[in-house]
Amino acid sequence: MKKWTNISLSIPDWLNTWVMSIPTHFPTQKKRMMLTIDLARINVQQGGGPFAAAVFESGSGKLIAPGVNWVVPGKSSLLHAEIMALALAEQSLGNYELAQFGSFELVTSVEPCCQCLGALIWAGVVSVVCGAHSEDAQAIGFEEGPRPADWIQELQKRGIAVTTGIMRPQSVEILQSYTGELYNSQLPGLNSND
């Protein structure tokens, strides 16, 4: 067995260039979602999945970290957009609990799958804002996995505010234009997601 030094999850090279081209702060929910949807659009053009996310400082709207679905190019089923954004945010701030550093919001172009639902709770964001609904992702063949039917209430009772359907049509347009791989199709019902 070879020696491991760490778990290394790749992020797209173009993400750093893109970050340099945008404002540093996004004061409104709509501006945060517009940015996230732009990011999803670029990601599809660059060979990634049709999903994007970003972590913002809740009050100021400062962008802390972006994320895109990079599962196929990055060769890791962890690399959903929300996971990338949350992991980069934790890496930037230097700890496993974002709540230690203030209040942070996760904005995601599509409602989170079961993996990302867990990840956003453990990362300690105080709010999540979603674009397209899960049914929109399912309509093109991506599965959300086993989530409780009342996952929104489950988040709310943990102190996490949830808003869904923000700029849904724009996010759906990106989903519907996607012609890339629907991965994890070898086991029955296993199509991964955002």
Added chain:
Amino acid sequence: MKKWTNISLSIPDWLNTWVMSIPTHFPTQKKRMMLTIDLARINVQQGGGPFAAAVFESGSGKLIAPGVNWVVPGKSSLLHAEIMALALAEQSLGNYELAQFGSFELVTSVEPCCQCLGALIWAGVVSVVCGAHSEDAQAIGFEEGPRPADWIQELQKRGIAVTTGIMRPQSVEILQSYTGELYNSQLPGLNSND
């Protein structure tokens, strides 16, 4: 915003040394769980959380990758035991879908939290074997997060076999001896898990 090169999740240095000291193959379910519980015990001694996991080749029992809960030392809420084992397995095999390379089993000292439930599905293992029950982790203050009540059936209907309660008393002993941090306690109800 600083430049990102990748997402780097640390693994404990001692894990490589430990791997050199054990057999390469674990043919039975019990041997696989014994190894996993040993790993959880060592992890607590080394400052990690009271949870461990490992990915094995289903038929031969070859150990593909171990994992431990390294959230606090590794400064990442992603670093649950199952996530570490699955990510190292994908990294070792070189792709995001383990099922492309054969049949793989995830053995975990405690039933998976919601984040890891999603991760094991998207990683493409064909079976999961659990030691302690979720209620055992909850009894010492760790939360499993929002999972469907029928999460076992949800796995089974996706073609993933589930066995729970293997060597439960030994895993519970490690949980009960744990005196370290119960992280993510700043938001109401937010205690992360394995």
